[in-house]
Amino acid sequence: MTASALQRLAMRNHPAYWAFVVHRVSGVGLALFLPLHFLVLGLMLEPRAADAFFRWTEQPLVKLAETLLVVLLAVHLAGGLRLLALEFLPWSDRQKTWIAIAFGFALFSGLLFLLAAW
Amino acid sequence: MSLRLYVLQRLTALVMAPLVLVHLAVIVYATRTGLSAEAILGRTEGSLFWAGFYGLFVVAAAIHGTIGLRTVLVEMTGWRGGGLDLAMLCFFLAVLVLGLRAVVIVT
Amino acid sequence: MTTDLDVQVWRGDSAGELQRYVVPRGDKQTVLDVVTYIQRRLDPTLSYRFACRVGMCGSCAMTVNGKPRWTCRASVERVAEAGSLELRPLRNMPVIKDLAVDMTGFFEKWQEAGGRFVPTSTRHDPIAVVPPSSPARQAADAGIECINCGICHAACDVVAWDPAYQGPAALNRAWTLQNDVRDGDHGQRLRAVASGSGCLGCHSMGNCARYCPNSLNPTGSIAGLKRLAVKAALKGEL
Numbered sequence: 001m002t003a004s005a006l007q008r009l010a011m012r013n014h015p016a017y018w019a020f021v022v023h024r025v026s027g028v029g030l031a032l033f034l035p036l037h038f039l040v041l042g043l044m045l046e047p048r049a050a051d052a053f054f055r056w057t058e059q060p061l062v063k064l065a066e067t068l069l070v071v072l073l074a075v076h077l078a079g080g081l082r083l084l085a086l087e088f089l090p091w092s093d094r095q096k097t098w099i100a101i102a103f104g105f106a107l108f109s110g111l112l113f114l115l116a117a118w
Numbered sequence: 119m120s121l122r123l124y125v126l127q128r129l130t131a132l133v134m135a136p137l138v139l140v141h142l143a144v145i146v147y148a149t150r151t152g153l154s155a156e157a158i159l160g161r162t163e164g165s166l167f168w169a170g171f172y173g174l175f176v177v178a179a180a181i182h183g184t185i186g187l188r189t190v191l192v193e194m195t196g197w198r199g200g201g202l203d204l205a206m207l208c209f210f211l212a213v214l215v216l217g218l219r220a221v222v223i224v225t
Numbered sequence: 226m227t228t229d230l231d232v233q234v235w236r237g238d239s240a241g242e243l244q245r246y247v248v249p250r251g252d253k254q255t256v257l258d259v260v261t262y263i264q265r266r267l268d269p270t271l272s273y274r275f276a277c278r279v280g281m282c283g284s285c286a287m288t289v290n291g292k293p294r295w296t297c298r299a300s301v302e303r304v305a306e307a308g309s310l311e312l313r314p315l316r317n318m319p320v321i322k323d324l325a326v327d328m329t330g331f332f333e334k335w336q337e338a339g340g341r342f343v344p345t346s347t348r349h350d351p352i353a354v355v356p357p358s359s360p361a362r363q364a365a366d367a368g369i370e371c372i373n374c375g376i377c378h379a380a381c382d383v384v385a386w387d388p389a390y391q392g393p394a395a396l397n398r399a400w401t402l403q404n405d406v407r408d409g410d411h412g413q414r415l416r417a418v419a420s421g422s423g424c425l426g427c428h429s430m431g432n433c434a435r436y437c438p439n440s441l442n443p444t445g446s447i448a449g450l451k452r453l454a455v456k457a458a459l460k461g462e463l
Contacts, residue, residue: 004233004243004311007291011380016431016444024428028190031183034213038176041220047155054153070145077138080131086429087128088452091445095431109142116150119421121458128455193386 019099023079026072033069063117070113075106119192123185130182137175162224169225176217184210230301231309232259234271239320243311256296257285259310260324273324280438283372286379287324288313293376295438315379317392331375331394338395338423339414345407353407365404368397368446370439377433377443389422393433393443396424400446403453412462415453419463424450 012021043050056062082098092098119127151157162168188206191197230250233243246263257275264271275285280298287296289304290311301310318326346353355362377393378384384392391399399418402408418424424447433443457463 004291007311008288009291011292011436012382012430012432014431014435016429016435020428020430024190027183027186031187034179034183035216038213038216038220042216042223044155044159044220044223047159050155050158054155057153070142073138074142077135077142081135083429084128084131084135086444087448088455091442091448109146112146113149116146119425121419121425121454121463124421124425124451125455125458193383 015096015099019079019082019102022075022103023083026076026079029069029072030076033072063114066117067110067114071106071110074109075102078102078105119185119189123188126181127185130178130185133178134175134182137171137178140171141175159224165225169221172221172225173218176214176221180210180213180217183213228308230259230305232263233309233311234260234263234324235313235320236271236323237320238322241320241323243313250301254301256287256289256294256299256301256304256310256312259301260287260296260312271324272322281372283374286315286374286376286438288315288379293379293436295374295376298438315375317379317381317384318375326375328375331378331392332373334391334395335398337417338391338399339402339410339417340395340398341410342402342405343408343410345409355406359406361404361406364449365401368401368441368443371397371441372439374438376436376438377441380432380436382430382432383426383428387422387426390426391418391423393427393447396427396450397433397441397443397446399424400449403450415450415457416463418450419454419457424454427451 040050040053043053057066079099079102082095082102085092085098086095148158148161162172184206187209188202191202228250230248232246232248234246235241236244246267248259248262248267251258257278260271260273261275264273273285273287275297276282278285278297280295283295285296286293288294289296289299290306290309292304293315294304296312304310312324314320314324314326318328318331321327357363357366371394373394375394377397381390381393383390396418399414402414403411420426427444427447429444429448431444434441434445437443454463
């Protein structure tokens with residue numbers, strides 16, 4: 001990437017833009033995960049198949065992927081609440097604070113899940 | 119995005135906010151106590167509450183996810199028109215059917 | 226302040242290229258001073274736009290080191306990281322030549338978004354009394370200092386993705402008029418902006434507010450329009 005292309009990207013290096021990127025990436029990720037999630041739940045028809053799948057999820061890499069999914073869900077929730085407040089309540093000048101709280105909540109959720117899954 | 123889709127997107131977001139919060143708590147709780155078909159079915163089978171909770175969740179998520187994905191596709195790929203609408207309808211129906219099927223199976 | 230400034234300037238239309246100039250640094254030098262130096266001393270064929278030189282007219286905006294800025298108020302000392310400048314025309318508008326862009330489409334969007342004040346009374350009526358402290362007037366006041374420089378329009382990625390999107394400047398204007406109690410076109414204007422190419426297309430990424438040289442907040446204005454649109458939709462008016 002050329003220096004000037006990097007400079008043009010740097011125009012977007014501020015909290016509100018990062019919040020947008022995270023919201024978009026987490027949203028697309030969750031939407032694509034939904035059908036897979038439902039397919040796995042469908043395994044419950046045959047409890048033994050479901051349990052075999054749960055054993056597969058014990059692997060550290062899968063647990064890490066699950067943690068990422070929890071973080072995506074938490075950050076999309078908290079970021080989405082910020083957007084709802086931004087759009088439907090009077091303007092707040094503390095957007096940076098709300099964004100930090102949203103990211104913090106996502107991190108907290110991920111850590112909580114990791115602890116639970118340990 | 120039409121005004122109708124916009125309102126639907128925000129409305130489903132509002133509906134899902136408390137549902138996601140509870141879902142996150144359930145995820146952590148279920149993981150903590152150990153994932154097994156028995157444990158999950160023990161919680162959900164025959165429960166009208168969880169059937170309603172996750173039924174509503176599936177419908178809202180299917181609507182919300184489809185509208186969001188459509189917006190991203192329109193903006194970042196330039197895909198518009200009938201083909202996009204058809205593809206989005208298919209995605210919506212697939213998520214809805216798979217989701218409701220899952221709810222029926224576990225409750 | 227004796228060192229020289231390495232300046233790359235966009236030359237030609239959209240298919241042009243960067244050309245290098247060396248400009249001596251000066252005390253309290255602005256980016257516009259640099260462009261003017263090049264045009265007067267080094268290359269008289271360089272095209273660019275400016276008028277007031279004091280941040281009033283909104284005609285000298287360019288892309289400076291990747292960021293849209295009003296060049297007359299951008300000090301070289303502050304914006305030239307590592308002693309170099311890269312000057313390009315504003316984004317999201319067709320390049321006419323060098324640093325001058327065609328702003329026709331930009332201003333057409335103001336009309337599309339109902340940017341015209343529609344009076345409800347004539348000069349024969351008494352002057353309207355608008356309390357400065359009323360919430361509507363305060364909302365309008367927060368957005369009326371726009372100088373039409375096009376910086377927010379150039380900064381916005383939704384404009385880049387959807388050529389039909391009305392953009393932060395036009396929508397900010399629409400919001401100030403929706404809050405003007407003397408205006409008689411609120412219904413029509415709301416219809417004009419309540420679409421995906423209007424206020425509903427905004428993702429609150431905030432580039433507009435971040436780069437507005439007058440510290441306006443088009444993101445907040447657009448959120449206000451979304452509220453009006455949803456309120457009208459719930460009442461069955463839209």
